[in-house]
Amino acid sequence: MRTMKVRTRWVDLPRLKNRFVLFSLAAVVVFAILLLRLWYLQIISVDQYRQLSEKNRIRYLPVAAERGPVYDHDGTLLVDNRPGFTIAALRQEVEDSDRLLSSLAGYLDVDKEQLEERWMAGKRLPRYRPVPLAVDVGWDNVERVQENAVDLPGVLTLVTPIRAYPYGEMASHLFGYLGEITEEELASGDYNNYRGGDFIGQNGLERFLEDYLRGLEGERLLEVDVKGKELRTLKTLEPTPGKKVFLTLRKELQLAAEEAIGDQAGAAVALDVRSGAVLALVSKPSFDPALFARGIYPEEWLELLQNSRHPLQNKALRGQYPPGSTFKLVTALAVLESGLVGPDYTVDCSGRIEVGPREFRCWKKKGHGETNLKKAIRESCDVFFYDVSLKIGIDKIAETARQLGLGSVSDFRPARERSGLIPDSAWKKRRFNDRWYNGETVIAAIGQGYDLVTPMQLAVMTAAIANNGKVLRPYVVERVEDFDGNVLSLTEPEVLKVAEIEQKDFDALKAGLVAVVNEPHGTGWLSRMPDVTVAGKTGTAQVIRMKSDEEEEKIKDEDIEYRFRDHGLFVSYAPAEAPEIAIAVVIEHGSHGSTAAAPVSKAILQAYFAEDDDTAPEDEVPVPEGEIE
Amino acid sequence: MFDRRLIVNFDWVLLLLVCLLTGIGILNLYSATSTWSAAATPVYLKQFYWLGIGLVIALSVCLFDYRNLEYFATPLYVLNVLLLVAVLVVGKTSMGATRWLNLGFFNLQPSEIMKLMIIVVMARYFSVKDQVQGYNFKELWMPFALLGVPVLLIMKQPYLGTAMLVIFIASSMALFAGIQRRTLISLSLMGLAAVGGGWFLLHDYQKQRIKTFLDPERDPLGAGYHIIQSKIAVGSGGLFGKGFMQGTQSQLSFLPERHTDFAFSVFAEEWGFTGCLILLLCYLLLVTWGIYTARRANDLFGMYLALGVSAMLFWHIVVNLGMVIGLLPVVGVPLPLFSYGGTSMVTTMIGVGILLNVSMRRFMF
Structure with missing residues (x-):
């Protein structure tokens, strides 16, 4: 160890004494700043940072x-x-x-x-x-x-x-x-x-x-x-x-109808006559909804859109067809209701009639001979209806048609419908600024010309006739329940309007409709059933060029022949004595109502009445339907 | 030479304080790394071993009279500078920086030792060349040179954090020794100019850190991530914290570097403002106890040594805490006794040993 001289004790240097305090204070101040900052972060901003930390981890x-x-x-x-x-x-x-x-x-x-x-x-x-x-x-x-x-x-x-x-x-x-x-x-x-x-x-x-x-x-x-x-x-x-x-839909009826239509294009609607409940609603061809559920690919979507038979269109609601002879129900009621012609009035059908300069033919070239209303309906005589329609005129026919639910949407709420077309002289004036010609009356009377209906409208009309004039709103949603079974929404049957037509006129028409199916020479003979009396009317609609969806403009060559075939229609209800179900079937380009559409109708009816036999009795009459009878 | 008075005057307060802080630190590390795989030795246990090694080192430092350091100061300093040069020549490179010398059994970080060495050489200079009127430029050229050489070498590694700490430690000691007013003003201006000029010498990642510090939201998933996550951890701790082992920021690994530089964030999140207050008071006590040790020192050299060690602890604590609570840019400075790391533990414990040494020999002549 060296000498102590070089060593200096700090106490010999009093100027340093204060610096210890000063430096200590400086340290305290700096730590205070750190604490203030911690105070700011942890006390003042704690909510903000808590949120951020939650957002991090959650x-x-x-x-x-x-x-x-x-x-x-x-x-x-x-x-x-x-x-x-x-x-x-x-x-x-x-x-x-x-x-x-x-x-x-x-x-x-x-x-x-x-x-x-x-x-x-x-x-x-x-x-x-x-x-x-x-x-x-x-x-x-x-x-x-x-x-x-x-x-x-x-x-x-x-x-x-x-x-x-x-x-x-x-x-x-x-x-x-x-x-x-x-x-x-x-x-x-x-x-x-x-x-x-x-x-x-x-x-x-x-x-x-x-x-x-x-x-x-x-x-x-x-x-x-x-x-x-x-x-x-x-x-x-x-x-x-x-x-x-x-x-309200019934799976058995729906499946039966779809199977009966098969690969054909067309539509079928079955309604409960008493309530307006939809029992089956078919449009063919259909599409596979599962494609949409998993997200449809563009090429699949395009294929559906471009298909000439319009699988995406609900033909039951949006397909507009000339009603053909099924419209004779309207004409018949209009005539009966006018009082100008009674059930016994007869026309001698020679197979043709002249109206003004033009000749109109009956579908049966030989003619039906002496024909009254019942026979005219049964055998679908055109000449009879040409004759009587001229007596009452187009406006009377159109009014009756509207009373029965044609010419406007049926108020079926789940999907948009088309309203069809029931022409009259005022419409002609409005549309073409021209007067109505008698030649047009006779065509309209048999459901050709300007007349257009949807299958839904036909079904509603048929149900209205079956229950003697009550036009019911078709509905398909019976009720909505939550998972505890509480009913959140219940659809009550609703009468939209009551046609002002006398009971005897309905009776006269219905006799004809029963004859169509159940008597020899009846056009609906093929759809009669052994245990149940079916009433119906066939129709064949000439395919004329109609203004419709734009896609229709593009006609493919190979389709032309098919496209110009007539549509086949059939409307029916049963049992005739106490109607429960009304059905309208349209088969596009099915040629004849009796051969193409009537079998579909029959399949639905068979399913309906078989179902009644098979199912438990308490299921027979649904709750809302019971109230309207 | 070994005296009974050495035992009597042993600074138990300091030793207990050091053990207390390290104990809290180990507890905190236990929580911070609890989700880590159990395969390796747990971090908290390793830190415990380091505490043992550190205590042995501190007590070993006590054995030799600190006054001997005065005679070995120059050669040791020269050796340290040579090691810094060696680092640049043959050092181990990791993450863009060369800081370590591979000595086979362990990695030596000469820049870390320089923190202590600068204390020794400064203490020697100021204790020998005492100036009643305070130092002026003429008398400061020697300290400048002593400081400048190692700082430049450290910056070259580059290791901005340590270079800064070395400067801070030396400046604190010089300030205590006393600098003439005019000289102090000129020096401050020069310092500011150097900071401005230094910007252009900084590496990109260093500039990035400073820019990010000024605006962490600039790059929330990149460079700003550390600051943002640390502030979230600290802030979400609230008054009483989320509870031991309950800090979501740390337990779910949102907090980076949570066992080393950001260990305090874990503590702040889990113990809240209350815990932070207690911990900071402990650290403040440690620093002021160091200054108190300096005041009680037997001679000027011992006084400057104790003061230098206090400054070293102070600046480590302030820079680290300032960083984790978003007051200072992110520079890799650990919190003494708290962050995991053998190097930091050894450096700190040598410093503590010096304090103990000075303290226990305060009555000897």
Whole structure:
């Protein structure tokens, strides 16, 4: 150790003394600043940072609600849901979307463009909501995605309910289909509860009952770590499924009608005469609603659109056809009601009649000879109706037609209808600025010319005649229930109007209609049934050029022959003594009502009366129907 | 040479304080790394071993009279500078920086030792060349040179955080020694100019850190991520915290570097403002105890040594805390005794050993 001299004790330097205090104070001040900052973060801003930390760790996963199931009158499930796998991606966790979509496209066997399109569409969603990239993915692909989850950060497999149709294409037009909600709909402000990517009923019952069928989306709160690994479920808000819908439709009748129409194009509507309840509603050809449920591909959509037989059109409501001889029911009632002609009035049918400069033929060249109303209806004599129509004129015929529900929509609410056309002199003036000619009257009287009806209108008319003048609003939704069985909506039968036609006139017409089916020479002879008295009327509508859907302009060469064949029609009700069911059938280009349409009608009736025999007695008369009788 | 008075005067307060802080730190590390795989030795246990090693080092430092350091100061300093040069020549490179010398059994970080060495050489200079009127430029050229050489070498690695700390430590000591008013003003202006000019010498990642500090939202998933997540962790702790092992930011790994530089964020999240207040008071006590040790020191050299160690602890604490609570840019400075890391533990414990050494020899001549 050296000398102590070089060492200086700090106490010898009093100037340093204060600096210890000063430096200590400086340290205190700096620590106070740090504490103030901590105070600011932890006490003043705590709520903000708590929220941020929650947002970090909590992932909201929407849980899709099942859409409400649809049952037929007897409680048979017609539209249901099945679980499907949706591959989705969370935007907040995807860093390299391009690479992700590339590898995903490989695992899913789809085009990358398709995924990109969805991804771009998903940019509208909040960052924490999964963007659905592929809906209803097969199990093999799901497995491959899950096996390679490490390469696919932010990709989720969600189980989502997908519409299922146990009976395939049955009544597809009535049910309609779902589609992704469009930008315009979202922007309109009418769909505040919807988000991009949601499915919404596009038409048919799915659209009409959207508010009932759509459930309430649930939510799962998951705790995730920084890699997005799900650690535990913090909270589950169960989705509320959509409501149960019970239809008046009867599966057996629907299937029988569809089978009877087979590959032909056409439509059939069966109504309960007493209530207006729709028992069957068929339009053929149909489409497979399952395609829409899983997201229809553009090429499939195009094929449906371009099909010359219009599978997407609901012909029962939107197909407009000349009624042909089925219109003679209207003419007959108009004539009877006018009082100018009684049931005993006869016309000598020679097979032709001259009106002004023109000659009009009966369908039977030889003529029917002496013909009264009953025979005229039974054998569908045109000359008789030419003759009587000239006595009452077009305006009287048109008025009667309107009273029976023709010429305007039937107010069937689930889907849009066309109104058909019942011409009169005022319409002619309005439309063509021309007077009405007698030649046009005779044509209109047998349901040709300008006359146009929809199968639904024909069915409503037939039911109105069967129940002596009450025009009922056709309905198909019997009731809507929640899952506890509470009835939320019950459709009551509704009389839209009552035709001002005397009972004896109905009786006179009905005698003819029974004869059509049950007497020799009757045109509907083929559809008679052993145990039940059926009343009906055939019709053959000449196919004339009508203004209609634009697609019709494009006629393919190989179709021309088929396209110019006549439409076959048949309207009927049964039992004739106490009518329960009314049916209208139109078979496009079926040539004759008796051969093409009547068998369909018969198939429905057989199903209806067989059903009555088979089912339990308490099911025989549905509740709403009992009230109107 | 070994005296009974050494035992009598042993600074138990300091030793207990150090053990207390390290204990809290180990508890915190236990929580911070609880979700890690159990395969390797747990971090908290390793830190416990480091505490043991650190205590052995601190006590070993006590064995030799600190006054001997005065004679070895220059050669040790020169050796340290040579090691810094060696780092640049044959050092181990990791993440764009060369900071380590591979000595086979462990990696030596000469820049870390320089924090202590600068204390020793500054203490020696100021204790020998005492100026009653305060120092002016002429008398400061030597400290400048002593500081400048290692700082430039460290910056070259580059290791901005450590270079800054070395400057802060030396400046604190010089400030305490006393600098003439005019000189101080000129120096401050020069310092500002150097900071401005230094901007252009900074590496991109260093500029990035500073830009990100000024506006973390610029790049929330990249460079700003650390600051944002740390602030969320600290802020969401609230008054009483989320509870031990309950911090979502740390337990779910949203917080990066949570066992090293951001260990305090974990603590703040789980123990809240209350815990932070207590911890900060402990650290404040540690720093002021160091200053108190300096005041009680037997001679000027010892006084400057204790003061330098206090400054080292102070600046580490302030820079680290300032960083995790978003007051200062992210520079990789650990929180002494709290962040996991052998190097930091050893450096800190040598410093503590010096304090103990100075303290226990305060009555010796």
